[in-house]
Amino acid sequence: MWSILDYIFKRKPVPTILKQYNSINYYNGPEIATAEIRKRLLQSRGGCVDVVKNEDTGIATLCLNNPERRNAISGSMMVDLADAVDMLESWDTGKGLIIYGHGHTFCSGGDLNMARMFSNPDDGFLMAVFMQRVLGQLEKLPLISVALIEGTGALGGGSELAMACDFRLLTSDTGGIGHVHSRMGITPAWGGCTRLVRTIGYTKALNLLTTGCRLSGEEALHIGLADSIVDTKNALTEASEWLKVRTNCDVAVLKSLKTMAHNAKEMSYQESLAEEKRLFAPLWGGPANRAALTQNIKHK
Numbered sequence: 001m002w003s004i005l006d007y008i009f010k011r012k013p014v015p016t017i018l019k020q021y022n023s024i025n026y027y028n029g030p031e032i033a034t035a036e037i038r039k040r041l042l043q044s045r046g047g048c049v050d051v052v053k054n055e056d057t058g059i060a061t062l063c064l065n066n067p068e069r070r071n072a073i074s075g076s077m078m079v080d081l082a083d084a085v086d087m088l089e090s091w092d093t094g095k096g097l098i099i100y101g102h103g104h105t106f107c108s109g110g111d112l113n114m115a116r117m118f119s120n121p122d123d124g125f126l127m128a129v130f131m132q133r134v135l136g137q138l139e140k141l142p143l144i145s146v147a148l149i150e151g152t153g154a155l156g157g158g159s160e161l162a163m164a165c166d167f168r169l170l171t172s173d174t175g176g177i178g179h180v181h182s183r184m185g186i187t188p189a190w191g192g193c194t195r196l197v198r199t200i201g202y203t204k205a206l207n208l209l210t211t212g213c214r215l216s217g218e219e220a221l222h223i224g225l226a227d228s229i230v231d232t233k234n235a236l237t238e239a240s241e242w243l244k245v246r247t248n249c250d251v252a253v254l255k256s257l258k259t260m261a262h263n264a265k266e267m268s269y270q271e272s273l274a275e276e277k278r279l280f281a282p283l284w285g286g287p288a289n290r291a292a293l294t295q296n297i298k299h300k
Contacts, residue, residue, distance in 0.1 A: 027125045037130045038082075040123070044075025044114035051084045058095035058251060059243060060088060060143075061236075063102055070108035071101040073157055075118075077111075078127075082134045088141055095247035095254050097145040098239050099165060105151025107158030109180075128189035131157075135164040135191050140262055142255035144246050148230070148239045149174050153214060156180050160192030163199065166258075167246075168225065169239050170217035171232040177225060178214035198265070200224050250288035256280070 020026070047066025054060065062084055064071040073081070088094060101107055118127060138145065146169055147154065147162035153175030154162040162168050162177060170176065179196060181187050188196075188209070197205040200223050208215070220226035230238040247254060256279045264272045283289055 027121055029122055029125060031129055032126055034130060034133065037126050038079050040118075041075035041078050041127070041130065044111065044117055046074040046111060046113065047071070047077045049077055049080035049084050051087065053091060053094065055093060057240075057244065058093055058247060059240060060091070060094060060097045062088075062097060062099045064099070064107050065102040066111070067103045067105075069111055069113075070105055070152055071103075071158075072108045072111040073114075073161075074111040075114050075127075078131060078134065082130070082137075085134055085137050085141065088143060089137065091143070093251055094143050095251055096243045097141065097143045097165075098148055098236070098243060099145065099161070100148040100236060100239075101150065103151070104235070106147070106149045106154045106174075107161060108152060109156025109158050124189065131160075131190040135161065139164045139191075139195075140259075142258050144243060144254070144258060146239055146243050148235055149177065149217075149226075150232070150235055151175065153177060155214070156184065157190060157192075160188055160190040160195075163192050163195040164190075167227040168220070169228050169230050169235075169242060170220060170226050171235050172217055172229050173232050174217055176214045176216045177220050178212065179208050180212040180214070182210060183212040196225075252286065253283060253288055256283060 046069065047064070050063040050065050052061050052063075062081075064073070064077070066072055066074065066077060088097060118124065144167070145165040146167045147165040149162060149168060149170045151171075151174060153170075154168075155175070155178045159177050159179050168177070179188060179192060181192075187193065193205070193209060196208065199205075200208075204223055215223070215225060217226055217229045221229060228242060230242065249257075260272075260276055260279050263275045267275065
């Protein structure tokens with residue numbers, strides 16, 4: 001089977017470059033420009049990603065729309081997601097984002113039709129390169145992001161997408177969150193393992209990854225993987241209200257807080273401290289600060 005590298009460079013197939021360390025195989029092939037990976041991913045059609053921005057609330061919704069496949073993510077949906085995140089990154093008045101699935105179910109992972117189309121290590125690596133960039137950008141958005149997990153839940157790649165959000169809300173009857181990759185003979189590739197370990201710790205994460213089990217909303221809440229349980233019948237409305245409480249401040253303040261918190265998670269202690277004062281300074285004496293001083297808000 002031809003790989004993405006063969007497709008791009010129109011060459012004859014060559015053996016995949018693998019190196020082995022301590023009996024574990026590591027991929028040692030080249031990374032390819034994002035634009036070239038996009039071209040290949042667009043060969044896998046199906047579904048779309050729909051984004052709606054509400055300028056009044058500053059909250060956007062991003063809908064995974066591939067209901068025939070339980071909102072599995074095709075190659076073209078990966079490209080849609082990348083474009084959506086690019087657009088949201090430059091939304092000056094934006095405060096929040098809710099990611100949910102069409103038809104009250106979140107995401108069943110990567111589209112198996114795409115997996116069959118790109119079934120070789122070269123394609124797998126480049127898909128991982130693309131999706132790690134997209135989800136890394138999603139994680140750093142200066143918006144408060146929420147994954148609303150309904151129906152059959154967030155499985156495989158769907159769980160990795162949910163982990164890139166700031167918060168995860170689950171309905172009481174959802175199938176939950178399942179890092180089920182091992183059942184498919186693979187591992188997470190889009191950053192899901194790293195984010196899971198950093199969220200719930202090494203031991204709990206390794207247990208979930210090796211067993212491939214699904215956690216219900218209550219179970220996920222208990223170990224810190226979920227942040228709240230919402231009503232099944234009014235999940236999107238309740239998620240919006242939940243998010244409004246956390247976006248009820250000046251947009252410049254909120255964007256700085258999100259960036260500051262993300263820095264604290266990713267940077268060294270001293271680097272984070274250095275960034276914190278630089279994010280604070282432009283707000284001191286700024287419009288929101290002056291308005292609060294005028295209204296004597298601190299003492300109310």
